[in-house]
Amino acid sequence: MNNTKFEVIICIVNTGFSEEVMNAARKCGARGGTVLRGRGTANPEAESLFGIAIQPEKEIVMILVKKSLKNDILHALYKAVGLDTPGQGIAFTMPVESVVGLTVTDGIPTEDGKPKEDAKSTKK
Amino acid sequence: MAKIAKKTAPVSKNKGVMTAPDGMVILFTIVNRKKGDLFADLLQGFEVNFQTILSAQGTADREALSLLGLHDSEKAVIVSVLRRDRVNEALAMLEIKFRTVKDGKGIAYTVPLSSTIGVLLYQFLSNKKGGSLG
Known part of the structure; x- marks a missing residue:
């Protein structure tokens, strides 16, 4: 079922930190992402319990990456915009089954940093 | 900012004993904002039967955008719930449209939908009405 080589990383950060998300992700090989705006809703009790104030305005960054880059990018995001940073970010990944629309120029680089010819489409 | 497309796809006419679709996926289609409605209609x-168009921003820098022949970073993210047996056809269509529609370049990917609740909602999402769903 999940035999494609891509995953989508969703990173939710405070407004204004999407640039930091992309900077951290790019260093690990990601090429581009898409930013959506949203509003966070946190449990007020949990906020006081953990001593963190939740800023309601959020940015949701979606980054399509090769599976092999996923762990490195998640670690980089944790360091750059994790919950204990001003970005107060959380990140998670979802499996991607099929992809269309990637080209060699905007393709996700392989481990050696070079775009692969077959990155054009991984449709099953 | 976000809008929900109304139900327009034809309801399945098969009234015999029906089997449940193999499964459903969430299809994310990211295109230039001006083309959001066009791709949603397609x-x-x-x-x-259900899709939502969200306004978004691309993160590619200007140099990378010009390399790709793109000029603006205003994007539309179309979130659609799609039956798994229609995925290949839908992606094949999108691949062609990404190449042939002017300023229609984009990407699309599917993520498995693992569960939902409610028969009516399931029938609505899978576009199966009546009969007995197994």
Whole structure:
């Protein structure tokens, strides 16, 4: 079922930190992402319990990456915009089954940093 | 900012004993904002009864955008619930449209939908009405 080589990383950060998300992700090989705006809703009790104030305005960054880059990018995001940073970010990944629309120029680089010819489409 | 497309896809006419679709996926289609409605309309032809168009921003820098022949970073993210048996057709159509529609370049990917609740909602999402769903 999940035999494609891509995953989508969703990173939710405070407004204004999407640039930091992309900077951290790019260093690990990601090429581009898409930013959506949203509003966070946190449990007020949990906020006081953990001593963190939740800023309601959020940015949701979606980054399509090769599976092999996923762990490195998640670690980089944790360091750059994790919950204990001003970005107060959380990140998670979802499996991607099929992809269309990637080209060699905007393709996700392989481990050696070079775009692969077959990155054009991984449709099953 | 976000809008929900109304149900327009034809309801399945098969009234005999029906089997449940193999499964459903969430299809994310990211295109230039101006083309959001066009791609949403195209996807409705694949028995998509529910889709939402979200406004978004691309993160590619200007140099990378010009390399790709793109000029603006205003994007539309179309979130569609699609039956798994229609995925290949829908993606094939999108691949062609990404190449042939002017300023229609984009990407699309599917993520498995693992569960939902409610028969009516399931029938609505899978575009199956009546009969007995197994």
